Amino acid sequence: MSELKDRPYHHGDLRRTLIDTALAMLAADQNWTFTLREVARRAGVSHAAPYKHFRDRDVLLCELARIGFARLAQVMTTATSSPEFSPRRKFLEGAQACIDFALRNPGLYRLMFSSDADKTADPALHAAAMSAFGLLLGVLEDGQKTGCFRPAPIGAQAAAGWAQVHGLALLALNGQLLEEKVGAEPVRGALDVLLDGLCLGN
Amino acid sequence: MSELKDRPYHHGDLRRTLIDTALAMLAADQNWTFTLREVARRAGVSHAAPYKHFRDRDVLLCELARIGFARLAQVMTTATSSPEFSPRRKFLEGAQACIDFALRNPGLYRLMFSSDADKTADPALHAAAMSAFGLLLGVLEDGQKTGCFRPAPIGAQAAAGWAQVHGLALLALNGQLLEEKVGAEPVRGALDVLLDGLCLGN
DNA sequence: ACTCTATGTTGACAGGCGAAACTTTAATTG
DNA sequence: CAATTAAAGTTTCGCCTGTCAACATAGAGT
Numbered sequence: 155m156s157e158l159k160d161r162p163y164h165h166g167d168l169r170r171t172l173i174d175t176a177l178a179m180l181a182a183d184q185n186w187t188f189t190l191r192e193v194a195r196r197a198g199v200s201h202a203a204p205y206k207h208f209r210d211r212d213v214l215l216c217e218l219a220r221i222g223f224a225r226l227a228q229v230m231t232t233a234t235s236s237p238e239f240s241p242r243r244k245f246l247e248g249a250q251a252c253i254d255f256a257l258r259n260p261g262l263y264r265l266m267f268s269s270d271a272d273k274t275a276d277p278a279l280h281a282a283a284m285s286a287f288g289l290l291l292g293v294l295e296d297g298q299k300t301g302c303f304r305p306a307p308i309g310a311q312a313a314a315g316w317a318q319v320h321g322l323a324l325l326a327l328n329g330q331l332l333e334e335k336v337g338a339e340p341v342r343g344a345l346d347v348l349l350d351g352l353c354l355g356n
Numbered sequence: 357m358s359e360l361k362d363r364p365y366h367h368g369d370l371r372r373t374l375i376d377t378a379l380a381m382l383a384a385d386q387n388w389t390f391t392l393r394e395v396a397r398r399a400g401v402s403h404a405a406p407y408k409h410f411r412d413r414d415v416l417l418c419e420l421a422r423i424g425f426a427r428l429a430q431v432m433t434t435a436t437s438s439p440e441f442s443p444r445r446k447f448l449e450g451a452q453a454c455i456d457f458a459l460r461n462p463g464l465y466r467l468m469f470s471s472d473a474d475k476t477a478d479p480a481l482h483a484a485a486m487s488a489f490g491l492l493l494g495v496l497e498d499g500q501k502t503g504c505f506r507p508a509p510i511g512a513q514a515a516a517g518w519a520q521v522h523g524l525a526l527l528a529l530n531g532q533l534l535e536e537k538v539g540a541e542p543v544r545g546a547l548d549v550l551l552d553g554l555c556l557g558n
Numbered sequence: 559a560c561t562c563t564a565t566g567t568t569g570a571c572a573g574g575c576g577a578a579a580c581t582t583t584a585a586t587t588g
Numbered sequence: 589c590a591a592t593t594a595a596a597g598t599t600t601c602g603c604c605t606g607t608c609a610a611c612a613t614a615g616a617g618t
Contacts, residue, residue, distance in 0.1 A: 168565075184471075189605060200567050202607080207565090211606065264471075269386070269530060287537065304552070309538040310545025313527070314520065316538075317546055321523025322515065328471055335489065336511040343512025344519055350506070351553025370596075393574060402598050404576080409596090412576070 161198065169207040171197050176218055180261035188261070190214070212270070216279050219271035222262045223282035226255050230289050241297030242349055248293060249319045249345050252286075256323035263323065290315055294352075303352050311352060318348050371409040373399050378420055382463035390463070392416070414472065418481050421473035424464045425484035428457050432491050443499030444551055450495060451521045451547050454488075458525035465525065492517055496554075505554050513554060520550050 165171065175197045179188055190211050191201045208214040233251035234244040256263040265271055271279060294311050297303035303311065322341050325331050331340045377399045381390055392413050393403040410416040435453035436446040458465040467473055473481060496513050499505035505513065524543050527533050533542045 165566075190607095191605060201605090202568080203566055205607075267526070267530070269466075274531075306549060307539050307545055309540075309542060311549055313524065313533060313538045313542035314546035314549035317523030317527055318516065318520050318550070319523070320526065321519030321521070324469070324526070325515070325519055325522065328469070329476075331515060335486075336515045337509050338511075340511060340515035343509055344516035347508060347513055347516035347553045348520070348550055349553065351549045351551065391574060392576095403574090404599080405597050407576075 165197075165199060165203075168197065168199060168203060171199075172204055172207060172214070173217060173221070176214065177221070177262065180218065180265065181259060183261050186261035186264055212275075215265060215271050216276040218262065219266045220276070220279045220282045222259070222266040223279070223286055225259075226252065226266070227282070227286045227289065229255050230286060234289065234293060241293055241300060241302040242353055244293045245297070245315065245349065245352070246345055248289060249315070249322075250341070252319050253323045253326060253341055256327055260327050263327065267320065267324075287312070287316065297352070302354065304354050314348060314351070318344065370399065370401060370405060374406055374409060374416065375419060375423070378416065379423070379464065382420065382467065383461060385463050388463035388466050414477075417467060417473050418478040420464065421468045422478070422481045422484045424461070424468040425481070425488055427461075428454065428468070429484070429488045429491065431457050432488060436491065436495060443495055443502060443504040444555055446495045447499070447517065447551060447554070448547055450491060451517070451524075452543070454521050455525045455528060455543055458529055462529050465529065469522065469526075489514070489518065499554070504556065506556050516550060516553070520546065 172193055176188065176193050179193065179196070180186055190204055193214075194201045194204055197203075204214065208217070230248045230251045234248040236244075236247075239247065266283075274280070291308070291312055294303060294308050294315065298305055298308065322331075322344055326341065337343055374395055378390065378395050381395065381398070382388055392406055395416075396403045396406050399405075406416065410419070432450045432453045435449045438446075438449075441449065468485075476482070493510065493514055496505060496510050496517070500507055500510065524533075524546055528543065539545055
């Protein structure tokens with residue numbers, strides 16, 4: 155590779171480099187069969203060096219997932235931040251943003267929702283995941299208050315929205331939304347179907 | 357274990373035994389990190405024996421996934437077969453059956469929808485997955501014909517239903533449908549929300 | 559200046575995948 | 589019915605991974 159051999163013995167910020175390298179690998183690989191040794195190799199560092207920064211592989215995975223949720227929350231926030239959007243529009247934009255994120259970061263998205271990243275073990279990861287969920291709840295509450303959404307139990311609506319978006323993302327990721335089975339714009343179409351169930355007056 | 361040492365050199369039906377053993381492991385493990393050697397060990401056979409029946413690990417995985425889809429299609433079929441069910445009821449029963457299946461067979465369900473079981477590589481697997489999808493399409497077509505469901509593009513409705521059910525199943529599997537976040541009966545509630553979007557007259 | 563400690567390195571071990579070479583058994587066939 | 593052949597299991601091997609332990613180095617703090 156292009157790694158200079160004259161790198162000083164101490165890397166400087168290996169922790170960050172490892173994270174960045176792993177994120178790059180996740181971005182490049184649809185596969186996401188991500189080995190710690192490979193990360194070390196690409197970072198130009200010995201195979202055991204990562205253990206000075208992460209107790210074991212799962213800790214690194216958790217950290218990556220946490221970063222993923224933070225990024226996801228950010229893109230969803232910006233997608234839904236426009237104040238003149240109707241709740242319906244906000245829901246749509248947020249959902250699309252989430253699914254786009256999944257398609258742009260397939261490996262990372264899979265990791266975030268895989269059971270490998272044990273959310274119960276890492277409070278920071280759990281919090282990051284919850285912040286994305288909080289955005290959804292906010293949109294729903296807002297929509298109910300303004301009379302745009304039906305006054306159904308908000309938990310049910312949240313479960314429906316979350317499941318729908320997550321399900322669409324995974325199906326899209328796996329290439330299972332083929333046009334001959336599901337039409338030309340399945341994501342948009344499916345979200346419209348769900349929104350008909352969320353919204354009043356149609 | 358209880359394996360008799362006087363097993364004849366030839367196992368008899370190792371292929372079937374391997375599949376059954378692997379299924380049992382999937383049923384027992386939430387984890388589903390399933391090693392071929394462990395299967396061989398539990399089947400009381402040397403670690404290379406499986407290769408006489410499956411070219412590599414992925415082939416066995418594909419076969420397991422295929423069986424999973426066949427079973428899923430069966431439980432969904434029986435759940436929706438009652439002729440006096442309304443389309444709405446049929447959808448609900450089919451969806452619940454699918455989610456119940458996922459909860460009863462977490463490892464198998466995860467495998468079925470993981471990218472490890474590459475559906476494009478195995479036509480039989482693809483066909484099995486499609487047969488489950490066909491059930492959904494049938495219910496939707498029926499519902500539209502009888503005027504129970506809205507006359508929206510059926511691909512969009514199918515994508516919505518599929519994504520919703522799959523998403524709910526995965527979230528439930530990951531234990532992410534906690535009551536304080538999402539209410540007491542999130543699955544039923546979420547399905548009702550979606551059905552409001554599918555059905556006419558409400 | 560000298561030590562201490564965080565950070566890297568090398569080497570080792572267990573365990574997994576998969577290939578090759580070998581052995582045993584069952585089936586086919588002259 | 590005996591002999592050959594092919595199927596099904598076994599052992600051995602190389603290469604990979606995660607993880608640990610022992611050692612090396614350099615930068616920080618007294």
